[in-house]
Every structure is written in C-alpha cells, then in structure tokens.
Amino acid sequence: MRASRLVTLLLLLQNRGRLTARQLSEELEVSVRTVYRDVEALAAAGIPLYGDAGHAGGYRLVDGYRTRLTGLTTDEAQAAFLAALPGAAAELGFGEALATAQLKLRAALPAELREHAGRIQERFLLDAPGWYGDADHAPHLAAVAAAMWERQRVALRYRRWRAPEEIERRVEPYGLVLKAGRWYLVAGGPSGIRTYRVDQIFRIRPLEEEFAIPDEFDLAAHWDRYLTDFRARLHTGEALVRLTPQGARRLGVTPMGDGWTEVQVPIESIDHAHGEFLRLGTDIEVMAPAELRDRIAETARTLATRYEG
Template identity: 80%
Template sequence: MRASRLVTLLLLLQDRGRMTAQQLAEELEVSVRTVYRDVEALSTAGIPLYGDAGHAGGYRLVDGYRTRLTGLTEGEARAAFLAAVPGAAAELGLGEALAAAQLKLRAALPEPLREHAGRIQERFLLDAPGWYGGGTDRTPHLSAVAAAVWERRALLLRYRRWRAPEEIERRVEPYGLVLKAGRWYLVAAGPSGLRTYRVDQILGLRPLEKFAARGGFDLAAYWTSQLAGFRARLYTAEALVRLTPEGARRLGVTPTSHGWTEARIPIESIDHAHGEFLRLGTDIDVMAPTELRDRIAATVRALAARYTG
C-alpha cells in the first residue's frame, strides 16, 4: 500500500510541478505527517526532489527529472478504456483505478500533450445516462457480472423477463457488457445461443466454473447486428403524414418547402404512433393509415369535449 502511495506521490509531482504538503495530503487522503515521511523515504531512495520553505513553497522534482514508473496495473488498464465514461467505471468498481490510470498516463506524456489532455478534461464531459434515470443503484449485481465477464466464469442467473414465466433460472456464459443509454446489458451464451440480458433485471446470481469462450466472437459486431435486427422488428409499418416546418424539424425530416412537407414515417404500431404523433399537436396531419387517422381524430374530439364542456 505504501509503495503504491509513494509512486502516486512521485507522479503527482512530475505531473503538476510544485505541490505543498497539504495539497499532497489531500490528493493522497493521508495526513501531512505521512506526506513528510513519504517525501523523506523518496529522498533516501535517491529521488531528486526538494522542498521550498515559505508561504509559496512546496515540494518539487529537480528540473528535467522524469520517472519511468508509469506502467499500468491490470485494473488501471481496464479503467483507462472507460475514461470517457467515468460513471461507468465507478459502477464497475474501477473508479480508483481510473484515477490512478489517468495520473500515470498524464505523467507519461510530454508537457505539451499533458496540457492538451488537461484542457480536454476541463472542457468535455460525457454523461451517458438519460435524464430520467434514478439516483439509486438499480444494478446491484453489476460488479459481480463484470467480474464474471473478466474471469470468463459462468453464472447461474435468476432473471425477470417481460413474458411468462416472468421469473426464470438459467445458466449463462458471459461474453461482454454493453452500456446503452445509461442501461447495462449482458451478452451471454445460454441454452438457446447468444442472448442479451438487462443487468437491472437480474434478481440474483451465483458464480460457477470457468468456461472456454468461443473463438472469433466480436462484441461490437454482435451488438451492431442486434440493433439492426431490433430496428427491423420495431418498425413494421409506415404512416403518410404532412408536416409543418416545425413538425419536420422535430421528426428529423428535411422540409421540401416553407409550407407543408409530405413524408412517409416508419412506425412501430398504431398504438405507439398514436401517442408519438399527438405530441406534435397541430404540426402534423396524419393522412394514412386510416385507422391511425381515425384514432387521432377521436382523441382530439374527446379532448375538445373535455376542455370545452
């Protein structure tokens, strides 16, 4: 533990230049007295660092000195690839490893690139979850699932699904995790081949024996094919509509004029399209199918009666 802290202290000084004992203590989450002891240990080991007294003083490395102790641990290397989504790294239990990996990566960069990396972190942030995601932990089994993915260890899942029987028990072999719109999905092989499971629908699990993964599996390619199949199954019909310029903008349709634009819109079902199109109010005129037009007309009449009665 202390060896890791000494390396972190050294990398902090290499990355940031002069730092006070108080600043180092806050970064390392130790006491100032511990920082004094660590600095003394580094000096004894031959690290060329020195301290300046006074209000603006602090510790710093001799100009030109750079350590080669920037090798990443296994956990830090995993976390580095999740650097764009810090919340995801934290959910997987890699928050501390991510911070250590980023520090080591910054310390290994030459000064101009280090400054550029710092500006990126200051000015860009990727927040993957949706607006209406809950603040509580809705995926209590995520860390255990992630561990099984890393270790190629089979799982016995208790899983809740939308059709009967709603609760099932199934042995699966985890191949990968995907974060989509703030929700985690497990890709795993089961009795009927590769399937996708929502991690927040896992009711319980038990780790089993390790398994040999099939060769040639590509998680990104599998997920892309799943999305394509989902969209193909989702949009089974279409509606003929007329849109105002505002309606066209909201539906992502390119206007053909300053007036009404006629377009064919893929729809999932009459029920789904009914709700989606009503949100556009007077910016849409549904021409076909007739069933959808009649449903919307009936809803509009009912609303008019309610608000004028």
C-alpha cells in the same frame, strides 16, 4: 500497497510541481505523518526531491527530473479506455485505477501535451443518461463485471417483461454495453447469445465453471446486429402522414420546401403511433392506416369537447 502509493506521490509531484504535505495527504488519503515517511523513503531511494519551508513551501522534484515509472497495470490499462466515462469506470470498480492511469499517462506526455490534455478534461464531459430519466440502478453490475473478467459462468435470476416474469439462466458473460445510461449484459447460453438488462438482474450466483469466448465473437459487431434486428422487430408497420416543416424536423424528416411534406414512416403499433403522433399536435395529419387516423380524430374530438367553454 505502499509501493503503489510511492509511485503515485512521485507522479503527483512530476505532474503538478510543488505540493505541500497536506495537499499530498489529501490526494493520497493518508495522514501527513505518512507523507513525511514516504518522502523520506523516496529520498533514500535516490529520487531528487526537496522540501521548502514556510507558507509557500512544499515538496518538489529537482528541475528536469522525470520518472520512467509510467507503465500501466492491467486494471489501469482497462480503465484508461473508460476515461471518457468516469461514472461508468467507478460503477465497474475502476475509479481508483482510472485516476492512477491518468496520472501515469500525464507523466508520460511532454509538458505542452500535458497542458492540452488538462484543458480537454476540463472542457469536455460525456453525460450518458437521457434527459427524462436517471441512469438505472444496477446493484449487481460489479458482480457481473467480475464474472466477465474472470470468464466465470454465473446463474442469474432475471426479471423480464413477459410471462413467466422471473426466470433463471446459466450464462457466460461475454461483454457489457452502456447505452443511454443503461447497462446491458451480452451473454452466451444454451439457446445462443442473449442480451439482459443488468438492472433487471436481482440475484447472481457465480459457478465454479470457466468458459472461453468464441474466437469469432466481436462485441461491437454483435451489438450493431442486435440493434438492427431490434429496430426491425420494433417497427412492424407503416403510416402515411403529412407534416408541416416544423413537424418534419421534429420527426427527423427532411422538409420538402415551405409547405406540407408527405412521407411514409415506420411505426411500432397503432397504440404507440397514436401517442407519438399526438405529440406533434397540428404539425401532422395522418392519412393512413384508417384505424390510426380514426383513433387520432376521436381523440381530437374528445379534447375539443373537454376544453369547450
């Protein structure tokens, strides 16, 4: 633990220049007295650093000195791939490793590239959850991730939308996907590869059984196929609609000039399409199927009657 802290202290000085003992203690989450001892240990090991007294003082490295201790640990290398998702890294237990990995990566860069990397970090932010909902609370995410890293089978108690709502599955965690603020587990089992929402797992029990991920399995390719199949199952019908230019843009359709655009659009069901199309108000007219057109017409009549006077 102390060796890791000494490396971090050295990298902080290399990346940021002069730092006071108080600033170092806050960064390392240790006491000022511990910082003094760590600085003495580095000096005794031949690291060319010195301290300046006074209000503007602090510790710094001799100009031109650069450490070569920039190798990444396994955890830090894994965390580096999540650098655009600090929240996700923290949820998976890599928050501290990510911070250390970024320090090491900065230390390995020339000065001008370090400055550029700093500007990128200051000016770009990825906020994964959608506007009208917070990220799901997934209390068992860390346990799922641990089983995935260790390639350990687990028994899940899972809540699904259809009966029976609560089921138990023995699965092999192959990978985790974060989509729109929601975590999904892709796992193998007796019935093949399945996808589970991690926030719907309410109990997980590690099993003393290891597994091997099939050589042909590719998480990104599998997820792409899963989404394609999901959309195909989701949109079971079509509707013929007329759209104003504004309605076309809101529905993601290219307007045909300044007039109405007639187009076939996929729909999940009559009930779902009824609610979605009503959002477009007067920017849409449903032509077919007749059942959907009649439902929307009846809703319009009810609203007109309700708002009369």
